[in-house]
Amino acid sequence: MRHVRTRPWSPWGLLLSLLCSSCLGSPSPATTPEDRAGSQGLRFRLAGFPRKPFEGRVEIQRAGEWGTICDDDFTLQAAHVLCRELGFTEATGWTHSAKYGPGTGRIWLDNLSCSGTEQSVTECASRGWGNSDCTHDEDAGVICKDQRLPGFSDSNVIEVEQHLQVEEVRLRPAVGRGRRPLPVTEGLVEVRLPDGWSQLCDKGWSAQNSHVVCGMLGFPSEKRVNTAFYRLLAQRQQHSFGLHGVACVGTEAHLSLCSLEFYRANDTTRCPGGAPAVVSCVPGPLYAASSGQKKHQQSKPQGETRVRLKGGAHPGEGRVEVLKASTWGTVCDRKWDLQAASVVCRELGFGSAREALSGARMGQGMGAIHLSEVRCSGQEPSLWKCPHKNITAEDCSHSHDAGVRCNLPYTGVETKIRLSGGRSRHEGRVEVQIGGPGSLRWGLICGDDWGTLEAMVACRQLGLGYANHGLQETWYWDSGNTTEVVMSGVRCTGSELSLDQCAHHSTHIACKRTGTRFTAGVICSETASDLLLHSALVQETAYIEDRPLHMLYCAAEENCLARSARSANWPYGHRRLLRFSSQIHNLGRADFRPKAGRHSWVWHECHGHYHSMDIFTHYDILTPNGTKVAEGHKASFCLEDTECQEDVSKRYECANFGEQGITVGCWDLYRHDIDCQWIDITDVKPGNYILQVVINPNFEVAESDFTNNAMKCNCKYDGHRIWVHNCHIGDAFSEEANRRFERYPGQTSNQIV
Template sequence: MCKLRGSVLLCLVIILGLIILIEGNNETISRNRAKKAQMVKKLKKDLRKLKKQDGALKLIGKNRDYEGNVEILHDGKWGSICDDEWDYLEANVVCRQLGFEGAVKPTTNGHFGQARRRFWMDNIYCDGTEAELAKCRFDGWGTSDCESSEAAGVICKHEQEPTIAPPVKKKEPKIKIKDIHQQGIAIRLAGGRVPTEGRVEVKLGNGDWGVVCGDGWSLFEAGVVCRQLGLGYASDAIQTNFFGGQKMPMAVSGVQCHGDEASLAHCLHEKTIQCPGMAENVASVVCLRDMADLVFDHIELMRTAHLEDRQLYWLQCAMEENCVASQAYRIQRESDNWHLETRRLLRFTARILNAGTADFRPAVPKHLWEWHMCHMHYHSMEVFATFDIIHANGTKVAEGHKASFCLEDNQCMPGIEPRYKCANYGDQGISVNCSDIYKHNIDCQWVDISELEPGQYTFKVAVNPEFKVGEMTFDNNAATCKLLYTETYATVHSCVMERP
């Protein structure tokens, strides 16, 4: 169109206009792009900020986002959660905070691998209504006596992935080792300072010797190993490479024993080896010939159980040790006259005999014992006994007794001299053929049943419930009884001895 000389000027004007229009459009596009980039950057920043808020949670140790060990952010650093007192109440709070409907189950003993970082929280007490785990009661940030094998975790409720997404691999059920490896299994300890300790090595059929993954490794599995090798009882079950083995192949993982199996071959395991942190997560044991054996006196429990109504004013010391139900703490926060409120307590005596061949000693070293000013003595075990009232549908309806204990010889058989005493920072423990007795009239020797409806329930009392200290057997550590509560009286009867 610009071939005619007279139209050259017109062409130049048109071309210039097109250039201006294109540049204008490009400038608009550039502005829009910059605006979008700025918005995306802000969203990413907000997301990072949200994830870095104090009290934020994440699950680690598995590729699936609905299960794993729990880590919490505090003071700008991630830390682990200890499994002391860890149960469904705490697990439900975690899962809801992460956006799930609730928990399928809580996990303990480093089920998804050892704790990778320091423990931020220990002895957590949730009532189940908290919006965040950090809102629950606990010992204080960084206050813990836990080892790396005591990591707490959760498995949260989740929906099946849509069909358009990659299918989630279904978790294979565990199967007995002997059913897969029918050629037999050999077992030995290696790397120990003495023959009764070391890493556990197994030889499956004609294969090479390998180590066992430490995930979920507990005193039950360790006890089977010690008994199979004729080394007595398991004093400790360790997830560590202290005894070496990090360069050996992993032979089995996910080993799970009831504790009374004749050999490790009768225990369950995962058909496919899955072991987070292989280098340091090696199953190890310490065996001893002599071991303590606690026996709970269920007869004394039935004889002494009774009700008492008591004002919170007289329970202030016990409240410091988490010995009353969660509702009492809400009353304390919300009412100026909280100390006048009355709580109903189911009191009873707990008598625990050591019928073993060695003294029962706390797992925590003496310099880590906790001083309690109210009761004027040191507590050597954070969780020595739990008292739970359970509904017919299996749910816990009265908060179990969650408090520390001092251990001492209160009553010994004729000819036995008591050796352990809490007073004056004395050594704590229970001697062979001696009993530690917590009488019904002392603080915390109760279950707060103020919100409990009248009816029939199961009452379970357990000692050494988290199996933190080795024993000959755990099958006599708990009494499971029937409880009849009518508001005017309570009776405990028909107790049966079993495992916690």
């Protein structure tokens, strides 16, 4: 046996062995079982403002130091885990980009990934404690369900901030005791504190302060005020000052984000030599309070806006779309924050942004995505003035479309309408308030001609979102003694803010059917569908077919041919058909369901399934001046999910008397080779025409947006062949591009450029 000689360890050898063991991957202290065994030693709290008690920026105390969480890869599942750590049952949402203000100190967690079932945030994957490449502008927040876990004691976990916060601001008119028109645009600035409303000391008050206050109150800008008049008036009045030293930069979305100081309870001298701060705001076009302001705004030269909101349930909210190269497109939500959202809101005539929305919260757009990584300071006059990144198709998808919710002026229109007799607050018979001071009374609306567009305005005025149904006949329980019909002949375009802005009979009430049963009613919903036709597919699949009459008996039975087909020499001869495929997407936030119940669906032997809608689309051939020369007579439709996006499952199918509809994220495809998917152009003379397809033309089913339901194409027909080009959705082009389309002189040759 060979003897092995051992050497004693030297200090340098011991150090080298420790270094080598570290190189070979020994576990770091951040991942030891003791640290991952639970949340012992960690404390959690909600911070930031403005916020409610169950929402805020998430802060974690570790090793005696408070820090935040980065929003990179943050999901609703992570929010569920954190809300349970905070003592709530679950999360209802989460926020990014420091919505509740940037935190301070360490950023404890980054790239947090949870499944949602973890008992502790320490069980979730992350980059490790304190390892982050984020800034506090990316702090994550959570919105928890306002329901506590049984037996949870919040004193051990949530630290309630004891300092005062500014949560509500208003303007109080200093003069005029009579009934003043709303919204109030000028007055003393007051903030709500725990002991009531208080004024702000005007020492050091700046235009930037006024800009922030006006933005909070729903106004895009401010104007100079006659301070000498208000100082003279202040000498005759007593005031309660609560704030002083307000210093805003002008880009803040809320007064709480400005530097300010509260008076202490024992301060005997408040605002010495000063007076209450006074602000005068300029309303946007929708809220001009007087005819003088309207005339002033109308006299300004107005260019076409390059930003718009689509798909919102309420005024001042929606998916952000921008105009580029005469085509509307969306904005990617990367780095989307309150500053960028506020620029959009003020550009559109609203106040600062109340919320910057990501993840297509207002529905997905279709077509181009024009902008990404928009970084605004908040002072830009337009979103296009902000630094941004031009985008390619691979950079972002419509599931990341950005949206906004803007601050709006208080107009009080919701106090002049109410619902009665419904099973919930979202439905009932519509009652409106009419009359002047001293003679106000409630009354009903005649149900004649009441439809979806009128119901949309009523639900908007009520603040209840979209209209599911507009009812001309109601069976609601009469909960009060309101029986008088005070409004009739109501006709709305659907864009009005209140019913009194719609056309209606002035003083004379004309109603064909009397009785409370035949008065207007509504069923409102916070979500709605939004149908959109795939215009490129129409252009790609359009062609002419000469189809023999003996193959068209079924189509004739469904009235899918022109009138002249009745006098044709059946079964000899043929009809000339313009055929094309129609792919209809639901990009809204609710499924599109037929208005009629299953008991009234009609069986069609030719197609072998039930049809749920008599009129779902119109197919028309128009002359350049809009005269109809041919139309498609598709009798009715069966609605189903033909295909869906990757993460969406089909829910509706026509076979076996199945449920019908179009799921959000799915589309219904009518191929060019099925019966009645055509326009009979046998009698159309050669020339230049417009092909028009309109979805849901009679507004039978409510949608969040009807302006994108029409599609138009230029087409040239030479008597033998047809060329279809320039197909687009009705609101996809700029106003100037639409005018060029309507003035299009037609093709002189078959070369389509």
